[in-house]
Amino acid sequence: MTARSDRRTPVPRHGEYEYRTVSIARDVSRHDAARMLAEEAEYGRWELATSSLYVGGERRVMLRRRIIRARNTLGIFD
Template sequence: MQEYSYMDLYLPRGTSRETARQVLTEHAEYGHWELDRLRLYPDGSRRVRLRRKIIRVARTM
């Protein structure tokens, strides 16, 4: 079973779609995060949950 690490972001009301895209793209490219969930609220704010795999290295002897 895969294990994931999660990060929650809050993008306030008034954040443009382009700015939101840039923020999520930077997290994806440099932090290896992927989009798990995005919720757009009626007031225009967004809650974003990103996830990335936790890689466990097995010891070899």
């Protein structure tokens, strides 16, 4: 399965989500692409934001996940 991703540079937008773009080559079947995206959703907590199909057959999918900010509940570092 050939998929390219800029996994290392999630871009925070709108203050609540981080985004990741995944490019799926034209020779990857829909079944394999769906399986790959389902694994990302299940294990990485990503959800589908947008999906585009280009003339050459390449698919680009933008995934997003909510940014969870941890708060200090102990009051030690206030």
